[in-house]
Amino acid sequence: MSAPITVSSTAADTTRAAMGEPLLVVENLQTHFPMKRGTVRAVDDVSFTVRRGSIVGLVGESGSGKTTVGRSVLRLVEPTGGSVMFDGEDLLALSDKAMRTYRRKLQIIFQDPFSSLNPRMRVGAILAEALDTHGLAKGAARQPRIAELLTRVGLAPEHAGRFPHEFSGGQRQRIGIARALAVEPELIVADEPVSALDVSVQAQILNLLQALQKEFGLTMLFVAHDLSVVEYLCDEVVVMYLGKIMERGPSRAVYGRPRHPYTKALIATAPVPDPTLERQRIILKGDIPSPLDPPSGCVFRTRCPHAIPACAETLPPTEAVGPDHFVACIRQEELAAAGLL
16 A cells, blocks of 8 residues: 655645536446446446536546546536536537537546657647647747646756656656646646656655646546545545445545545555554445346445445435535435444
């Protein structure tokens, strides 16, 4: 297990004054993949909101569907159903031609900085490609813009003449961030942008993202499996398991008092910087079931320490347990009253 990450400040300590009206509203999103043996329900009836100027963390174990959600929002993977409202426009209803006009507003930072950059292109050409695609910084303005982008992410203007293999993993991810920023997007999907990096470099990239978010008022959907990262960086958290949302709400509320057994188990496994602080260990037995054949009722019931027969019979409704705090568990009130949540 990796060591805890320390960043410059916590999103839980301060509510961003810049947060405003919803920029992204995802409702009943479904992304299914037909297979010979059945249908993989990678994303199944997912709904959440990202407010302008905020960072929303999308967390869960590998196979939970969080990356597919991010790519579905951008239509890098075509959803099966639902709606993705971006600034009042349903992206899923747009033609391919109409969608192209929104590409500038929607950008992604990929997980692997080693494979997301063209090894045959110099860094300057990689950034220029993004600018040319959207008709930005033409002519004499191009080179100053490329130099500015590199400087913004902590690199030097002369790095524009180098190839990706001449950089470390953290530097390559900075280039990926610069590419996303090049077109001045309104929403950035960060798909586990630090998971492929050494722990010593992760905090640097997180601090960079945090600084850029504050400087430009960026709105971000931050996909991660490391809950310590999400706690410090994100304003709100969406917890996923097997294609469904288990819990969502403000970071302070979710981390301060998780109201779903899965969320509590995830938080209990996250490392803490204080070795004297005792934390209850919750061991989830078994692996995530196959999305080809998900469990009936609550999809988490096969690993839940509090499951009862009714959990197999009832699809848990999403219920409010606090301001903007929602949970999908038929026993959450009972477990909370017993001090188990």
